[in-house]
Amino acid sequence: MSATKKQRTQPPYELLYWPSIPGRGEFIRLVFEATHTPYTDTANESKDGIQAVLACKDEQLTRDDDGNPPAFAPPALRIPGEGKGGKSLVLYQTPSILSYLGGRLGLAGADEVEAHWILSHALTALDLNNEVHDTHHPTAIAKYYEDQKEEALKKAEDFRDVRLPKFLGFFERVLKGNEEEGKGKYLVGGKLSYADTTLWHVLSGLKFAFPKELEAREEEFPTLFGIFYSSVQGEKGIKEYLVSDRRKPFSMGIFRHYPELDRQ
Numbered sequence: 641m642s643a644t645k646k647q648r649t650q651p652p653y654e655l656l657y658w659p660s661i662p663g664r665g666e667f668i669r670l671v672f673e674a675t676h677t678p679y680t681d682t683a684n685e686s687k688d689g690i691q692a693v694l695a696c697k698d699e700q701l702t703r704d705d706d707g708n709p710p711a712f713a714p715p716a717l718r719i720p721g722e723g724k725g726g727k728s729l730v731l732y733q734t735p736s737i738l739s740y741l742g743g744r745l746g747l748a749g750a751d752e753v754e755a756h757w758i759l760s761h762a763l764t765a766l767d768l769n770n771e772v773h774d775t776h777h778p779t780a781i782a783k784y785y786e787d788q789k790e791e792a793l794k795k796a797e798d799f800r801d802v803r804l805p806k807f808l809g810f811f812e813r814v815l816k817g818n819e820e821e822g823k824g825k826y827l828v829g830g831k832l833s834y835a836d837t838t839l840w841h842v843l844s845g846l847k848f849a850f851p852k853e854l855e856a857r858e859e860e861f862p863t864l865f866g867i868f869y870s871s872v873q874g875e876k877g878i879k880e881y882l883v884s885d886r887r888k889p890f891s892m893g894i895f896r897h898y899p900e901l902d903r904q
């Protein structure tokens with residue numbers, strides 16, 4: 641379907657997320673990009689777009705003018721016309737947004753069973769995402785990395801030696817178990833889902849944050865890195881997105897490259 645025709649048939653999706661970094665907003669962008677669905681990336685597209693991000697998580701807010709509860713933290717998604725009484729709907733929490741969009745954009749499997757498997761795998765990939773964050777912020781989210789570096793070194797060592805291979809091994813098994821239908825390309829069934837795009841982004845972030853660790857481990861997980869990673873990256877919408885200026889580089893978000901936290 642052409643972008644123009646989609647524009648007429650899809651509600652105007654508005655992503656509310658911090659500007660300039662991929663962050664957790666990236667999981668939402670990828671489902672739009674993979675399906676060529678038009679969306680507004682509010683804070684990246686307009687100078688005062690950040691105000692809408694701040695407003696949805698305003699700590700004085702009990703509910704907004706359209707009856708939505710406040711968001712705890714970005715990302716949030718606003719969908720005009722889809723809320724109660726035809727007002728705007730505002731959703732927050734990455735997996736809740738992914739599961740809402742997945743059903744509407746054809747990224748949530750062939751039936752209800754697959755939809756739940758996809759949600760489970762996406763949640764597991766997001767758990768891995770959170771554990772990556774904790775390697776550089778193991779004791780206090782609001783404090784600087786430099787103030788918790790000693791703990792970060794210990795946390796990162798455990799992450800690299802224990803947690804990372806456990807997660808990667810798990811996804812390798814899932815891909816193998818679905819090999820007949822998914823051919824190593826999809827976690828569930830025979831078609832791309834938001835679990836695939838979510839896991840792909842976490843793997844791409846890991847390659848940025850822990851390049852030596854990943855390089856050393858890739859051959860232990862041949863389906864994950866030999867087939868899955870390049871296949872998702874080669875999906876038409878994703879491929880086009882990755883060379884566009886809409887894809888922001890990793891910097892000081894969840895995935896950070898501190899050489900001392902990588903394999904020595």
Ligand SMILES: N[C@@H](CCC(=O)N[C@@H](CS)C(=O)NCC(=O)O)C(=O)O
Nearest residue numbers: 663664665713714715732733734735
């Ligand atoms: N579990 C939430 C986590 C949201 C979250 O931590 N958002 C970060 C940005 S990626 C944030 O702005 N946090 C501010 C805060 O927690 O106060 C989700 O997946 O949406």
